[in-house]
Amino acid sequence: MLETLTTLAQIEVRxxxxxxxxxxxxxxxxxxxxxxxxxxxxxxxxxxxxxxxxISVLVGLFVAIGLAVLSHRRRxxxxxxxxxxxxxxxxxxxxxxxxxxxxxxxxxxxxxxxLTLYNLQIIYRNSVVGLGNVPDSARDAGRGMGMTDRQxxxxxxxxxAVPEIIAGVRIATVSTVAIATLAVFAGAGGLGEVxxxxxxxxxxxxxxxxxxxxxxxxMAISFDAILLVLQRVLSPWRKVRTI
Amino acid sequence: xxxxxxxxxxxxxxxxxxxxxxxxxxxxxxxxxxxQVGGLGQIGDLLASQALISLVALLLALLIAMPIGVYLGxxxxxxxxxxxxxxxxxxxxxxxxxxxxxxxxxxGAVNVTIAVMILGIPPILTNSFVGVRQVDRGAVEAxxxxxxxxxxxxxxxxxxxAVPTIMGGxxxxxxNIVATxxxxxxxxxxTFGKLILGDAVYGNEGVIAGAIMVALLALTFEFAxxxxxxxxxxxxxxxxxxxxxxxx
Numbered sequence: 001m002l003e004t005l006t007t008l009a010q011i012e013v014r015x016x017x018x019x020x021x022x023x024x025x026x027x028x029x030x031x032x033x034x035x036x037x038x039x040x041x042x043x044x045x046x047x048x049x050x051x052x053x054x055i056s057v058l059v060g061l062f063v064a065i066g067l068a069v070l071s072h073r074r075r076x077x078x079x080x081x082x083x084x085x086x087x088x089x090x091x092x093x094x095x096x097x098x099x100x101x102x103x104x105x106x107x108x109x110x111x112x113x114x115l116t117l118y119n120l121q122i123i124y125r126n127s128v129v130g131l132g133n134v135p136d137s138a139r140d141a142g143r144g145m146g147m148t149d150r151q152x153x154x155x156x157x158x159x160x161a162v163p164e165i166i167a168g169v170r171i172a173t174v175s176t177v178a179i180a181t182l183a184v185f186a187g188a189g190g191l192g193e194v195x196x197x198x199x200x201x202x203x204x205x206x207x208x209x210x211x212x213x214x215x216x217x218x219m220a221i222s223f224d225a226i227l228l229v230l231q232r233v234l235s236p237w238r239k240v241r242t243i
Numbered sequence: 244x245x246x247x248x249x250x251x252x253x254x255x256x257x258x259x260x261x262x263x264x265x266x267x268x269x270x271x272x273x274x275x276x277x278x279q280v281g282g283l284g285q286i287g288d289l290l291a292s293q294a295l296i297s298l299v300a301l302l303l304a305l306l307i308a309m310p311i312g313v314y315l316g317x318x319x320x321x322x323x324x325x326x327x328x329x330x331x332x333x334x335x336x337x338x339x340x341x342x343x344x345x346x347x348x349x350x351g352a353v354n355v356t357i358a359v360m361i362l363g364i365p366p367i368l369t370n371s372f373v374g375v376r377q378v379d380r381g382a383v384e385a386x387x388x389x390x391x392x393x394x395x396x397x398x399x400x401x402x403x404x405a406v407p408t409i410m411g412g413x414x415x416x417x418x419n420i421v422a423t424x425x426x427x428x429x430x431x432x433x434t435f436g437k438l439i440l441g442d443a444v445y446g447n448e449g450v451i452a453g454a455i456m457v458a459l460l461a462l463t464f465e466f467a468x469x470x471x472x473x474x475x476x477x478x479x480x481x482x483x484x485x486x487x488x489x490x491x
Contacts, residue, residue: 092422213339
C-alpha cells in the first residue's frame with residue numbers, strides 16, 4: 001500500500017516537472033494554477049458577457065422611457081404595458097431564449113432581444129413609479145412658470161424621477177448579468193460558455209465552473225456598486241430605497 | 244432585427260407546429276434506433292417531475308423565508324440584511340448555482356430541490372419584510388390598544404395587510420424556481436431541461452417543445468398564485484387599491 005502511494009506521488013511530481021498543468025487532470029477541486037495559466041481564455045467570454053448586458057440594458061432603458069412617456073398622459077396604457085411586460089417576465093429566460101430561436105435564429109440577436117424584454121419590464125415599472133412620485137407642488141411651480149406639457153415632462157418630471165429610474169437600471173443590470181449566463185443556450189457565448197461548455201460538458205471541470213461563476217458574480221456586484229454611486233451622484237437631493 | 248424579418252413566417256409556424264407535434268405524438272429519437280421520444284407520455288412524466296420539484300422547493304422556501312421576513316418586519320430590525328439578501332439573490336446566476344452544486348455537492352433530486360429552493364428564498368424574505376414593515380403603524384397601535392397580543396397583531400393585522408407584497412415575492416420566487424428547476428436536468432433530474440439541452444436526441448422540435456412546456460408551467464404557477472393572492476387579500480385592501488388607482 002505504501003509503495004503504491006509513493007509511486008502515485010512520483011508520477012505527480014514528474015507531471016509537474018514536465019511543465020504540464022498540475023491539477024487539471026485530477027479535477028479534485030478548484031485548480032488555481034490552471035486558472036492563472038489560462039486566464040486569457042476567460043477574457044473573450046467576459047467581454048461577450050459585458051456586451052450582452054450593456055446593449056440589452058441600454059436598449060431596455062430607451063424603450064422603457066419611451067413607453068413611460070407614452071403612458072404618462074394616457075394613464076389607461078399603464079396597466080396594459082405593465083400586464084404585457086409582466087407576462088413576458090414570468091416566462092423563464094431559458095425558455096424565452098429557445099422560443100425565439102425559430103424567429104431570430106441562434107446568436108447574439110436572440111439573446112439581446114430576450115434580455116431586453118426582461119429589462120424593459122423592470123425599468124418601465126420603476127419609471128412609472130418615479131414619474132408618479134413627482135410632487136404636485138413641483139408640477140404646479142413648472143406650470144406657474146408657463147411651461148408646456150412637454151417642457152414640464154423633460155425639465156421637471158423626468159429629472160425628479162431619475163432616482164427611481166436609476167434604481168430600476170440597477171436591478172435590471174444585476175439580474176441581466178446573472179440571466180445572461182444562459183445566453184450560451186441561444187448560441188450567444190458569454191460566461192455561460194465557460195460554465196457550461198468548458199465546465200459541465202467537460203466532465204464537470206470544476207476550475208472552469210468556479211471561474212465562470214466567480215467572474216459573473218463579481219461583475220454583478222461591481223455593476224451594483226457603480227450604479228449605486230451613479231444614483232447618488234445624479235440625485236444628490238435624496239436617497240431612494242431600492243427594494 | 245433585419246435577420247428576424249427575413250425569416251419567412253411559414254418556417255416559424257413550422258417550428259412551433261413541429262414542437263406541438265412532438266408534445267402530442269411519440270417518434271423515433273434523432274439518433275435513430277429503438278429509442279422513442281416525445282409524446283404525451285414523456286411530456287407528462289417530465290411535467291410531473293418538474294412540477295413536483297418546483298412545488299416542494301417553493302413550499303420549503305416559503306416555510307423558511309416568510310417567518311424570518313415577517314418576524315424582522317414586525318420587530319422593525321434587520322432591514323439591511325433583509326434587503327441585502329434580496330439583492331444578493333438577484334446576482335447569483337441560476338446556471339452557476341446548479342453547476343457549482345454538481346461540481347462540489349452532488350446530483351439528484353434532493354440536491355436540486357435544495358438548490359432551487361435557495362433561489363426562491365431572497366424575494367420571499369425581502370418582500371415579507373417590506374410588506375409587514377410598511378403596514379400603517381396606526382393600525383398596529385390600534386390593534387395593540389384593543390389588547391391584541393404580538394402574535395395576534397402579526398396574524399390578524401400585519402399579515403392580511405401585507406398579502407399583496409408578500410405574494411409579489413412568492414410569485415417572483417416561483418418564477419426563479421421554475422426557471423432553475425429546468426436546468427436541474429444537468430444534475431440528473433427529470434425536467435424539461437432534458438429536452439431543451441438535448442437537441443442531439445430530441446431534435447429542434449423537442450427543444451422548442453421543452454421551452455413551450457416550461458413557459459406554460461411558469462404561467463400556471465403565476466396564475467395559480469395570482470388567484471391565491473386574490474382570495475387572501477382582505478376586501479378592504481382591494482377597495483383601497485382600486486380607489487388609489489382611480490384617483491391616480
